[in-house]
Amino acid sequence: MSTLPGRRRGPSKGDRREQAILETARVLLARKPLADITIDELAAGAEISRSSFYFYFDSKIAVVVALLHGITGELGRDAGPWLDGTGPDAGALRQALTSLAVLWRDQGRLLAGALAAAPGCPPLAQWRDGMRAAHVDRLAARIERDRAAGLAPDGPAPRVLAGLIDDLRTAALAGASDPEELVGDLVTVELRMLYGDFGVSHSAG
Known part of the structure; x- marks a missing residue:
């Protein structure tokens, strides 16, 4: 099964913590530019540690790519x-x-x-x-x-x-x-x- 660019193998797509990271990114992006968002903010919003964040995504960009693929059909x-x-x-x-x-x-x-x-x-x-x-x-x-x-x-x-x-x-x-x-x-x-x-x-x- 293929995975999105930058995404590590791990828990299923429906995992709550992964979804929490994505939702945190959506909230943060509504308030400030992508360049100003940090990994620490994404991890804190999902109530996980910074090291745990890297179990789901290998970078901030990987989170953005996942969000983009989520709205591709809507475009x-x-x-x-x-x-x-x-x-x-x-x-x-x-x-x-x-x-x-x-x-x-x-x-x-x-x-x-x-x-x-x-x-x-x-x-x-x-x-x-x-x-x-x-x-x-x-x-x-x-x-x-x-x-x-x-x-x-x-x-x-x-x-x-x-x-x-x-x-x-x-x-x-x-x-x-x-x-x-x-x-x-x-x-x-x-x-x-x-x-x-x-x-x-x-x-x-």
Whole structure:
């Protein structure tokens, strides 16, 4: 059975002390940046010793990776109708972006901290690259379908355009004080990047 990067073999996933470490990390991340959290704080919050902490995780980053894997499914929640659809469907895009914005509202410090640390941290970089690739692959396929059907204009290579959209979306949500307020603007911007004036004025309202 595979284990998450940085996690040591040991008690079952449902072990209460492991869950207590993860919950402590969530609470601390809601109050301060990842860089300011210490192993001692994580251990104290879980009511275990520092040495006991290392029985469950080999680093602070390993705890963050575990939290990220726990919300990975939520990052793509409600995106199916948009990514698997065709044409400038503002309603489906809005649904996908609204779910993503709510997650950023609730888990923004965790996500922003992970993205900031990713360039110098292979486990976090691997997580981010995997999430980005999954979205870019599906969005690029959608762009190809729409162009082939005459529903979208020619432009940058589908994977290039999909990557630009993913990076723009992530940067906007990471920098927003209220991610949900950005949804309407992101819908308009993304539709125009994909379709130009192909029905966007009628679909984005």
